[in-house]
Amino acid sequence: xxxxxxxxxxxxxxxxxxxxxxxxxxxxxxxxxxxxxxxxxxxxxxxxxxxxxxxxxxxxxxxxxxxxxxxxxxxxxxxxxxxxxxxxxxxxxxxxxxxxxxxxxxxxxxxxxxxxxxxxxxxxxxxxxxxxxxxxxxxxxxxxxxxxxxxxxxxxxxxxxxxxxxxxxxxxxxxxxxxxxxxxxxxxxxxxxxxxxxxxxxxxxxxxxxxxxxxxxxxxxxxxxxxxxxxxxxxxxxxxxxxxxxxxxxxxxxxxxxxxxxxxx
Ligand SMILES: Cc1cc2nc3c(=O)[nH]c(=O)nc-3n(C[C@H](O)[C@H](O)[C@H](O)COP(=O)(O)OP(=O)(O)OC[C@H]3O[C@@H](n4cnc5c(N)ncnc54)[C@H](O)[C@@H]3O)c2cc1C
Numbered sequence: 001x002x003x004x005x006x007x008x009x010x011x012x013x014x015x016x017x018x019x020x021x022x023x024x025x026x027x028x029x030x031x032x033x034x035x036x037x038x039x040x041x042x043x044x045x046x047x048x049x050x051x052x053x054x055x056x057x058x059x060x061x062x063x064x065x066x067x068x069x070x071x072x073x074x075x076x077x078x079x080x081x082x083x084x085x086x087x088x089x090x091x092x093x094x095x096x097x098x099x100x101x102x103x104x105x106x107x108x109x110x111x112x113x114x115x116x117x118x119x120x121x122x123x124x125x126x127x128x129x130x131x132x133x134x135x136x137x138x139x140x141x142x143x144x145x146x147x148x149x150x151x152x153x154x155x156x157x158x159x160x161x162x163x164x165x166x167x168x169x170x171x172x173x174x175x176x177x178x179x180x181x182x183x184x185x186x187x188x189x190x191x192x193x194x195x196x197x198x199x200x201x202x203x204x205x206x207x208x209x210x211x212x213x214x215x216x217x218x219x220x221x222x223x224x225x226x227x228x229x230x231x232x233x234x235x236x237x238x239x240x241x242x243x244x245x246x247x248x249x250x251x252x253x254x255x256x257x258x259x260x261x262x263x264x265x
Contacts, residue, residue: 002041004044004045004047004048005022006048006050007047007048007049007050008052008053009049009050009051009053010053011054012051012057012159015027015054018047018049019047019049019157019159020157022045022047022049023046023047024045024047025048025049026045026047027049027114028048028049028050029071029072029108029111030106031106031111032099032103032106032111033107033115033117034111051110051159052072056070057072057073057110057161057162058070058072058073058077060073060078060083060084062086063167065167066164067088067091067167068163068164069109069162070161071109071110071160071161071163072108074104074105074106074107075095075096075103075104075105075107075108076095076096076104076105078092078095078096078109079104088165088171090125090168090172090173090189091129093173094122094189097177098122099181099182100182103182109163110159110160113126113133114160116146116147116149116150116151116207117150118149118150118202118206118207118238119183119184119203120184120202121173121183121184122163123146123202124173124184124188124189124200125189125200126145126163126208127143127189127200127208127210128173128189128198128199128200129165129166129171129189129191129198130142130165130166130168130193131166132163132164133160134160134162134163135158135160136161137158139164140153143210146208147207148206148207168192168193169192169193169194170191171191171192171263172190172259172263173187173189173259174187174190174255174258175188175203175255176251178242184202184203185243185251186202186203186255188200188202188252188255188259189202189259190218190256190259190260192218192222192263196215196219197214197218197222199211199214199256204232204237205237205238211230211252213230214256217230222263223260223264224258226260227253227256227257227260230253231249231253232252232253233249234248234249237249
């Protein structure tokens with residue numbers, strides 16, 4: 001690990017000020033991704049600005065129409081939130097199957113969304129549940145937030161303070177879990193808002209994406225068989241040591257159908 005200066009931020013303003021003043025500073029939240037990259041010398045920030053002392057950045061606020069998860073809320077607290085389990089169980093369940101207990105007690109929604117790992121679970125919720133990412137500067141629609149592999153719409157010195165989700169009539173997240181890490185080999189969030197349907201896929205491509213053909217078919221007939229013949233093109237998907245792009249394309253269909261089946265019972 002290279003040397004760095006460590007700062008414990010008092011509040012978000014203080015974090016942003018420290019970030020702006022540093023030569024090449026980085027926010028640290030749970031450290032679940034950042035610390036391994038530092039240890040492996042894949043990243044060498046001049047300064048680490050820790051959000052860990054900012055209590056105002058922790059918590060889950062649930063209303064009938066919207067769920068707000070503050071940026072430093074760890075996955076375990078999201079999974080255990082009783083109001084969330086009642087109003088939007090798909091999101092609580094998604095948080096509850098991230099990684100392992102250690103990761104869930106340290107990793108945060110802000111860190112996960114900012115990191116934009118192609119196999120992370122939260123991006124499927126941000127896009128599938130019509131989410132909005134709130135920062136110290138602005139609100140960014142989930143559909144516009146994830147740009148590419150580990151790339152988001154965040155500007156330098158922008159800090160995620162909360163993520164908002166629109167409560168659907170029904171939703172379900174299905175993940176083909178990597179057996180070692182728990183990351184999504186393929187993860188599909190299906191959500192129904194009145195006659196509108198959103199289908200968001202993580203794990204399969206360089207970043208989360210929607211499947212408009214599935215959404216249109218499900219808007220006509222919300223049943224697993226409605227998307228049985230909707231093929232996903234493998235050309236833009238990831239192929240790696242775990243499985244080919246063609247396999248991932250096939251599994252998107254399988255997991256989307258299972259998510260719909262779980263909703264309709
Ligand atoms: C063994 C293992 C298994 C895992 N399995 C899964 C899994 O199954 N599914 C899954 O989705 N994830 C998984 N993860 C990732 C985990 O969920 C963490 O959420 C993720 O590592 C990032 O969150 P963090 O709070 O630890 O961020 P950090 O590691 O602290 O930061 C990550 C990046 O985000 C930036 N950042 C952090 N917070 C903010 C903020 N508020 N605003 C702006 N930028 C910020 C940092 O500067 C850094 O670049 C796994 C991780 C490990 C180590």
